[in-house]
Every structure is written in structure tokens, then in C-alpha cells.
């Protein structure tokens with residue numbers, strides 16, 4: 001399972017070379033080393049960002065792909081590279097062909113329910129959930145909601161949030177599928193890992209308040225460059241071929257985030 005990627009869209013715009021080097025070149029080196037060792041099963045962390053500015057808000061795996069920033073281009077380039085490696089094996093009728101699952105993550109949030117494993121972003125978080133959690137714990141003063149004039153029911157952006165433990169289970173299922181019948185002759189297939197429905201930013205804030213009993217100080221701010229109004233997964237292919245579906249609720253995601261945040265009010269301390 002190949003998780004070694006940089007993932008901040010903003011940083012990828014100011015340091016594109018770093019992103020291409022790490023995400024694209026790093027994957028090339030990895031696949032070369034794997035092929036040399038004749039180890040040719042790979043689960044790759046891709047992203048819903050590869051759907052670019054799709055006209056439909058519910059993404060299906062066979063939609064046309066596009067990228068709108070350097071981070072997204074690295075994910076799309078790696079997908080293309082892996083599809084090409086797999087196609088070449090088919091053309092060359094190799095004995096041990098590549099078996100590759102491209103897992104397109106939607107918006108993973110939450111933490112392990114033990115409160116022992118969670119997300120500790122460096123500096124000020126880019127993503128909504130860690131930002132809300134840090135406002136709730138008093139580490140940050142106020143959440144900025146990026147735009148309330150989108151064409152959505154309450155005007156704020158809608159995303160498909162998925163519990164990180166559901167995401168983990170999707171990887172285990174994908175790895176199992178690589179050894180099964182549908183990959184028997186080698187293949188490179190993409191799967192959406194999302195819940196199949198979305199929540200708005202305001203719904204996220206209000207659900208966080210209800211589940212945790214905390215009040216979230218927020219203000220409406222201008223839209224963030226590059227943000228789309230709404231998108232969510234069509235997760236049917238993952239159910240059909242991987243026997244996977246997201247099971248945890250938004251309340252679970254928030255309760256687990258909050259337990260982790262309360263255990264680590266100042267951020268993760270390896271010595272505590």
C-alpha cells in the first residue's frame with residue numbers, strides 16, 4: 001500500500017517541483033523497485049480530485065479525468081503511469097502482471113475510536129474537520145467558512161466525509177481483491193472510497209456542536225480559490241467488486257475526532 005504522498009493543494013501551487021518529485025518520481029522509483037523484485041500488487045492512495053471540474057456532482061469511476069492544481073496533477077499522473085504499466089503487461093503477456101487498485105478518497109476525517117491514533121496537522125490545518133476541532137479545544141479562535149453563496153441548500157460547500165477507519169477497511173478489502181478472480185489476469189482499476197452522500201460546512205459545524213456540546217465560533221469568509229460547490233462519491237463499484245461500503249456515521253466521525261482532540265489538546269505529544 002503506497003501512502004507516501006504530499007497532500008496540501010495550496011503548498012503544491014507554491015512548491016510544484018516538490019510535489020512532482022515526491023509524488024510522481026517517488027512512485028516511479030517505487031514501481032521500478034517492485035518490478036525488479038517481481039512484487040506487482042499495489043494499492044495506491046488516489047483522490048476525488050482527479051475528477052477535476054466534473055459537470056455532475058456524483059462522481060462515477062469512468063467519468064473523464066482532469067486536474068486543476070499541481071497536487072491533483074500528481075495524482076492523475078500517477079494514475080496514468082500505473083494504468084500504462086498495467087496495459088504494457090497485458091500487451092507483453094507477462095507471467096506476473098501488475099494488479100493495481102487506485103483508491104480515490106473523498107474527505108477522510110475522524111480518528112481511531114480508542115482516541116490513541118488521529119490526525120495532527122502541522123501548523124494551521126487546511127482541512128475543515130481538524131480546524132473545527134482546534135476551534136472547539138480553544139487552540140484556534142475562529143473558523144472561517146469559505147463562502148455561503150454556493151448553489152447548495154444553505155449556500156456552503158458540500159463534501160462526502162468518510163470515517164478514516166472505514167477508509168482503512170477499504171484498503172484491506174482492496175488488497176484482498178487483488179488476489180481474487182477479477183484481478184487474475186492483471187488489471188489497474190479505480191474505486192471511489194466515499195459514503196455516497198454529502199454534508200455542507202454548516203451541517204458539519206452544527207453536528208459538531210450537537211455531538212460534542214461545544215460552541216464553534218465561526219464567521220462567513222470569501223470563497224477559497226479552487227473550491228467546488230458540491231461533490232460526492234458514487235460508491236457502488238467498491239460495494240460490488242470489493243464488498244466494501246462506509247459504515248460509520250457522521251456522529252461517529254465527530255465523536256472520534258473530539259476524543260482524539262481532547263486527548264491531545266496541544267497536538268500530539270510522543271512523550272506523553
Ligand code: UDP
Nearest residue numbers: 126127128131144145146157158159201227
Ligand atoms: N472549509 C471551510 N473552512 C476551512 C476549511 C474548509 O469553510 O477552514 C470548507 C471548504 O471550502 C470545503 C469544505 O470545508 O467546502 C471541505 O474542505 P477541506 O479542505 O476539508 O476538503 P476539500 O474541499 O479540499 O476536499
